[in-house]
Amino acid sequence: MSKPSKKTVGSSKRRLNRWVLAIGFIVIVPTVFLFAKSFSFDKEFIESPLLGKPAPDFTLTDLDGNAISLSSLRGKPVVLNFWASYCAPCVTEHPTFTAAAEFYQDQVQFLGVIYQDTEPRIEAFNQQFGAWGPTLIDPGGKAAIAYGIYGPPETFFIDREGVIRLKVISAVHPRLMKETLDALL
């Protein structure tokens, strides 16, 4: 019985090792990628399916009891902001909204919708920082669901025809606010 040459055995082992390595690579890399993808969660990278579509209509009451319907505001751009008193970026973006509401006045309608918060807290917030527009109550969070809200603040820029043109997650930058509204006007 002839003994296999050491060179042949060594090279076949190396070939086998390469195969095992390749299979391991093909299996492990996608697995790690998929796990990393499924466990990482950044809502800022989730594109809203509502972009370019008509904004879901609603009729909600504000803190003073006035009913406001989105469809009744057709003809002027609307900035719809879902916010809460417990949300830090909402405090950050508050001056941006206040300044924009003062700057654009009747040209643009600014609407706030309370997201998972209580009226007394919202009223206290408005007393402390000032309200930049009507604050709407969303019973049962139905408006938040209709707009696919992941967490406050989320802001929708709706054009004159009632179509959603931009969704901003987290605090709105003052420059983005102005550039977007100038484009919508």
Added chain:
Amino acid sequence: MLCSRHLRQSATWTWLLVIGATFLPGALVAQDAAPGGLGVVRQIGKPESPTRSGEQLEQITEEVSAKLRCPVCQGMSVADSPSASARAMKDEIEELLAQGYSPAQVNQYFESTYGEFVLLDPKRQGLNWLIWLAPGVIFFGGLAGVIVVMRSRAQDPPVDEDGDLDAYLDRVRARVGTHSTRE
């Protein structure tokens, strides 16, 4: 005279019934979403199934909630999450199912507002196939790898992998004054 009045009344009632039968279902669909009344217009269409209640509603609500992702959680379903957002979503799911919307319509509604991310079971299309097929590929790939390695080990005779060992041992033996007896 009496007869003609009676006929007119019958015709009126018939027309009222026809109008009622035509527009009542639409009115029921729009009940939650009535423009002018308080509420939100859901872009979901008309219910495809009969209305549900009781244990059947509870069970189907759990099933649908278990397949939708809680938007404020890490990989938890609406059914499992205790968060306020998930509770609101579950209430909405229950309300829609009670009105007769099918589970597919409810999933479609949530997907149309939140995006596909809200579905815990990704759709079987495009790159999503990778997610569905990866476990099988990993399992069978690993199994094939193990079989290949075991077969190659069974076939290969035990060999001295270190080619330099004999030469080294000869040197050692030469140093200690003995001759190699190894073939």
